[in-house]
Amino acid sequence: MRADAATLLEYGTDALKRGHPADLVVIPGSAAEISAIARLCHDMRVPLVVRGAGTGYSGGAVPTEGGIVLSVERLNRILEIDQGNLLAVVQPAVITGVLQAAVEAQGLFYPPDPQSLKESSIGGNVAECAGGPRAFKYGVTKRYVLGLEAVLPTGEIIRTGGRTVKNVVGYDLTQLLVGSEGTLAIITEITLRLVPKPPAVATLRACFADVRAAARAVGALVGRRVVPSTIELMDRDSLDTVAAYVGERLAPAGTGALLLIEVDGVPAAVEAEADAVAAACRDVGALEVLRARSEQEREALWRVRRETSYALRTIAPLKLNNDVVVPHGRVPELIDLVERLRAEYHLRIPSFGHAGDGNIHVNVMVDPADAEAMARATKAVGALMEGVVALQGSISGEHGIGFAKKAYIGLELSEDVIALMKRVKAAFDPHGILNPGKIFP
Amino acid sequence: MRADAATLLEYGTDALKRGHPADLVVIPGSAAEISAIARLCHDMRVPLVVRGAGTGYSGGAVPTEGGIVLSVERLNRILEIDQGNLLAVVQPAVITGVLQAAVEAQGLFYPPDPQSLKESSIGGNVAECAGGPRAFKYGVTKRYVLGLEAVLPTGEIIRTGGRTVKNVVGYDLTQLLVGSEGTLAIITEITLRLVPKPPAVATLRACFADVRAAARAVGALVGRRVVPSTIELMDRDSLDTVAAYVGERLAPAGTGALLLIEVDGVPAAVEAEADAVAAACRDVGALEVLRARSEQEREALWRVRRETSYALRTIAPLKLNNDVVVPHGRVPELIDLVERLRAEYHLRIPSFGHAGDGNIHVNVMVDPADAEAMARATKAVGALMEGVVALQGSISGEHGIGFAKKAYIGLELSEDVIALMKRVKAAFDPHGILNPGKIFP
Numbered sequence: 086m087r088a089d090a091a092t093l094l095e096y097g098t099d100a101l102k103r104g105h106p107a108d109l110v111v112i113p114g115s116a117a118e119i120s121a122i123a124r125l126c127h128d129m130r131v132p133l134v135v136r137g138a139g140t141g142y143s144g145g146a147v148p149t150e151g152g153i154v155l156s157v158e159r160l161n162r163i164l165e166i167d168q169g170n171l172l173a174v175v176q177p178a179v180i181t182g183v184l185q186a187a188v189e190a191q192g193l194f195y196p197p198d199p200q201s202l203k204e205s206s207i208g209g210n211v212a213e214c215a216g217g218p219r220a221f222k223y224g225v226t227k228r229y230v231l232g233l234e235a236v237l238p239t240g241e242i243i244r245t246g247g248r249t250v251k252n253v254v255g256y257d258l259t260q261l262l263v264g265s266e267g268t269l270a271i272i273t274e275i276t277l278r279l280v281p282k283p284p285a286v287a288t289l290r291a292c293f294a295d296v297r298a299a300a301r302a303v304g305a306l307v308g309r310r311v312v313p314s315t316i317e318l319m320d321r322d323s324l325d326t327v328a329a330y331v332g333e334r335l336a337p338a339g340t341g342a343l344l345l346i347e348v349d350g351v352p353a354a355v356e357a358e359a360d361a362v363a364a365a366c367r368d369v370g371a372l373e374v375l376r377a378r379s380e381q382e383r384e385a386l387w388r389v390r391r392e393t394s395y396a397l398r399t400i401a402p403l404k405l406n407n408d409v410v411v412p413h414g415r416v417p418e419l420i421d422l423v424e425r426l427r428a429e430y431h432l433r434i435p436s437f438g439h440a441g442d443g444n445i446h447v448n449v450m451v452d453p454a455d456a457e458a459m460a461r462a463t464k465a466v467g468a469l470m471e472g473v474v475a476l477q478g479s480i481s482g483e484h485g486i487g488f489a490k491k492a493y494i495g496l497e498l499s500e501d502v503i504a505l506m507k508r509v510k511a512a513f514d515p516h517g518i519l520n521p522g523k524i525f526p
Numbered sequence: 527m528r529a530d531a532a533t534l535l536e537y538g539t540d541a542l543k544r545g546h547p548a549d550l551v552v553i554p555g556s557a558a559e560i561s562a563i564a565r566l567c568h569d570m571r572v573p574l575v576v577r578g579a580g581t582g583y584s585g586g587a588v589p590t591e592g593g594i595v596l597s598v599e600r601l602n603r604i605l606e607i608d609q610g611n612l613l614a615v616v617q618p619a620v621i622t623g624v625l626q627a628a629v630e631a632q633g634l635f636y637p638p639d640p641q642s643l644k645e646s647s648i649g650g651n652v653a654e655c656a657g658g659p660r661a662f663k664y665g666v667t668k669r670y671v672l673g674l675e676a677v678l679p680t681g682e683i684i685r686t687g688g689r690t691v692k693n694v695v696g697y698d699l700t701q702l703l704v705g706s707e708g709t710l711a712i713i714t715e716i717t718l719r720l721v722p723k724p725p726a727v728a729t730l731r732a733c734f735a736d737v738r739a740a741a742r743a744v745g746a747l748v749g750r751r752v753v754p755s756t757i758e759l760m761d762r763d764s765l766d767t768v769a770a771y772v773g774e775r776l777a778p779a780g781t782g783a784l785l786l787i788e789v790d791g792v793p794a795a796v797e798a799e800a801d802a803v804a805a806a807c808r809d810v811g812a813l814e815v816l817r818a819r820s821e822q823e824r825e826a827l828w829r830v831r832r833e834t835s836y837a838l839r840t841i842a843p844l845k846l847n848n849d850v851v852v853p854h855g856r857v858p859e860l861i862d863l864v865e866r867l868r869a870e871y872h873l874r875i876p877s878f879g880h881a882g883d884g885n886i887h888v889n890v891m892v893d894p895a896d897a898e899a900m901a902r903a904t905k906a907v908g909a910l911m912e913g914v915v916a917l918q919g920s921i922s923g924e925h926g927i928g929f930a931k932k933a934y935i936g937l938e939l940s941e942d943v944i945a946l947m948k949r950v951k952a953a954f955d956p957h958g959i960l961n962p963g964k965i966f967p
Contacts (some may be wrong), residue, residue, distance in 0.1 A: 167853075167855075168748075169745055169748070169854075169855040170853040170854060170855045170856075171748060171854075172853070192749075192751065213694060214694045214698075216692050220691065220692060221691075224669070224691070225691070225692055227698070227701070228665070228669060237942075237946070241942040241946075242942075243940065243942050243943050243946065244940065244943070245943065247918065247919070247920055247938075248853045248918050248919075249851045249852065249853060249883070249884055249885075249918075249919060249920050249923065250661065250662075250665070250666070250883050251657050251661060251666055251851045251880075251883050251884075251885045251920070251923030251924060252851065252920040252922075252923060253654060253655045253705045253920075253922050253923065253924060253925070253926050253927075254920055254921055254922050254927060254935055254938050254939065255927065255935060255939055255943070255944070255947050255965060255966075256702060256705070256706055256710075256947045256950055256951075257655075257668070257701055257702060257704065257705050257706075258943070258946070258947070258950075260668070260698055260701035260702065261697060261698060261701065261702045261950075263698065264694045264697070264698050265697055265698075269697075280753065281748055281751035281752070281753060282751060283751070284751055304610055307609075307610070307612060307722060308633075310633065310722035310723060310724070310725055310792075311722070311792075312721065312722060350791070350795055351751075351752075351795050351798045351799060351802075352798070353794035353795055353797065353798040354791055354792050354794055354795030354798070356794065357792045357793070357794040357795070358792060361792075410690045410692045410693065411690065412608070412611040412613070412689045412690060413610075413611060413612075414608075414610040414611045415611075439692075442690070442691050442692050443690055443692075444690070444692045477688065477689045477690075478688070478689075478690060479688055479690050479692070479693040479694075479695055480695055481693075481694050481695050482690065482692030482693060482694065483692060483694060484694070485694050486694075486695060486696065494695055494696060497688075497695050498695065498696055499684065499685065501678075501682040501683075501684050502684050502685070502686065502696070502699070503696070505678070505682075505684065505699070505953065505954070506696050506697045506699070508953035508954075509697055509699075509702075509950060509953045510697075511953065512946065512949035512950045512952065512953045513946070513949075524696060525696075
């Protein structure tokens with residue numbers, strides 16, 4: 086238990102950088118201790134906010150109404166890796182990348198790969214239903230969660246799901262808890278489905294004159310029945326940002342959009358699919374297609390993407406990172422919309438992301454000290470959200486709503502749906518103590 | 527609207543064959559009409575039971591407390607197949623096999639393949655979260671449901687999810703409705719994710735002396751990092767039943783267990799994986815491994831499995847079809863348990879199913895006119911359920927609970943979990959009018 090001012094603010098702040106101090110920080114060591122804390126908070130009507138690694142982008146771990154921050158950091162063990170049954174049992178504070186390395190050492194694979202995987206924890210990934218580049222082939226976190234142990238805000242310790250892929254006994258509370266942003270229960274143990282590690286992978290980089298051509302390549306891949314594990318798109322503004330940052334262009338002259346594509350599987354399939362990827366990209370007018378022939382070449386092709394986050398920081402101090410998603414065929418319309426927002430609001434908006442899923446991170450860059458610029462940025466984000474919903478998309482594909490985006494959920498969800506979700510919330514948390522002020526306006 | 531006695535009983539009976547007549551059958555043509563019916567039932571406290579194709583094995587569509595049966599049979603259109611965005615929008619009464627044929631004609635693929643796919647409808651598949659042989663590679667129905675339109679028991683027409691694979695806006699009501707057995711809402715439209723149709727498939731049949739050897743083969747495949755789309759297991763009792771029915775043994779002498787294995791993907795991968803499958807099976811002592819080289823040979827290998835349902839009918843009039851599931855490494859223990867039940871209760875219990883998932887259909891065969899045999903069969907089913915839970919499995923992997931298995935859910939779910947599920951039910955259906963008497967004891 087800690088209550089010094091620095092700790093209270095540190096534990097009240099996440100990657101959104103809009104923190105609020107906790108009144109108290111508790112760091113329990115077991116589900117039983119968490120149960121006792123929850124019961125007390127329930128009885129006393131004290132807000133209780135669960136914190137994982139604090140890498141969320143939507144403020145989900147921020148105690149906006151004060152109260153107790155419960156950090157699960159001590160629940161950091163991999164309890165079991167069951168090679169025969171293709172599953173792992175882990176505590177929530179296990180770092181995602183650590184789990185991946187542990188299972189890969191046994192020939193297994195945990196596909197979800199949020200960019201933050203070296204810092205973010207499985208518990209947070211589950212609470213937010215994290216995605217990542219490989220989701221096009223492998224799906225997001227929810228596809229890998231078989232079962233949970235969780236503490237209800239009223240103190241009961243429950244188990245949902247189990248150790249089997251098929252399970253239709255009662256309501257799927259497991260899937261309901263995944264992505265519930267710490268508002269329904271406190272996750273204390275996670276049973277994850279694993280898959281055999283693909284024996285081979287190929288990495289290709291295709292450069293295009295513009296985003297429209299790059300988007301045509303995605304359609305061409307589907308037409309050739311190829312399912313890459315990863316199709317990452319970078320737009321012109323992102324490429325320009327990286328070029329300015331590293332002091333050289335990392336793609337040939339004339340490149341206005343770039344795709345990083347990976348295929349994985351058995352070696353024979355990877356060869357065939359890599360050829361199909363290259364052919365599909367050339368068919369739709371790629372300026373250049375390169376395939377990595379070594380781990381070193383693979384790193385070189387990915388470099389432009391990996392430098393992006395660092396490069397963005399040189400444009401403006403604040404990144405409003407919008408993880409919007411549209412049906413992938415409508416990515417060109419989304420990119421057109423971003424272009425209009427750039428012109429109308431006079432902002433840099435580098436955009437990149439997971440083109441196969443239609444999940445593009447639209448980064449509105451702004452100096453928070455400049456009130457006038459902030460007002461323009463806020464308007465641009467609002468217009469983006471409206472535009473995305475008009476394109477049959479969703480305002481958040483990976484980061485969740487937290488408190489950062491709750492003003493926008495009425496664009497996507499009807500009043501009846503929001504009312505229903507609030508009734509579901511009350512079924513778990515009758516006094517509304519768990520992560521109050523999140524998701525709902 | 528129909529109310530003659532024959533119709534009331536016909537619409538009150540499903541594949542479980544333990545029907546109860548409805549008081550009234552309504553066959554609405556739109557979500558708006560369904561909304562009006564729901565609102566009336568809610569106001570008048572009249573039970574309302576939704577019926578799809580009536581192929582369920584757990585009595586989920588039976589109006590056990592009377593009231594209105596609402597058949598969605600008129601909502602039978604495929605509204606959209608969007609090749610570019612890999613999705614389909616369908617009404618609930620579309621027959622699963624019809625949808626599969628329609629999307630395959632466009633080079634797309636809807637993987638879930640319950641055995642009933644020529645009769646069962648997508649709406650019922652979603653309500654029960656249907657599985658099938660291909661779930662080992664492709665997963666069950668819930669992995670393919672992106673969005674729903676549904677009518678709440680209180681009459682509101684809601685939309686959940688959408689047209690994107692990534693969507694983390696609010697609670698995942700879509701996944702909560704999948705598998706909720708018609709107790710939370712009436713599904714009126716379904717948006718399904720599709721994948722590119724695998725260009726090639728290979729079918730192999732491997733014969734083993736016993737189930738333990740066959741189960742070792744499943745482990746050996748995982749060890750070779752091969753993920754077949756299908757691994758179907760048949761046990762000795764099933765093989766004997768089919769042999770007696772068709773008048774010849776469809777497998778070589780000495781076969782005590784048989785696996786039907788399919789791999790699919792790009793042709794080069796299928797070749798490599800088919801070779802790996804054959805090698806893995808031989809490694810663990812297969813008596814024979816055959817690979818189909820034509821569609822005709824493929825049909826011949828599958829014949830033994832396809833004849834099973836017909837063959838079972840010749841043993842006894844009633845099949846208590848238990849779709850139990852265990853972690854696949856524990857399938858041998860499950861088969862041992864079934865052997866003990868056969869001996870202890872003097873029953874024929876042919877067992878077969880989806881070995882990759884650990885989902886084995888344990889068919890307790892009995893003559894319902896023989897009260898003494900029925901009592902033994904009931905005891906055997908109870909012992910099976912207890913044994914499955916002890917093996918870290920689940921009492922239902924595909925069929926749901928309905929009213930047929932609700933006496934057993936306390937074996938798998940704690941009182942706290944059942945109480946929570948009932949609170950979730952009340953959040954959707956405060957008067958409990960929708961499919962009353964199901965799932966919960």
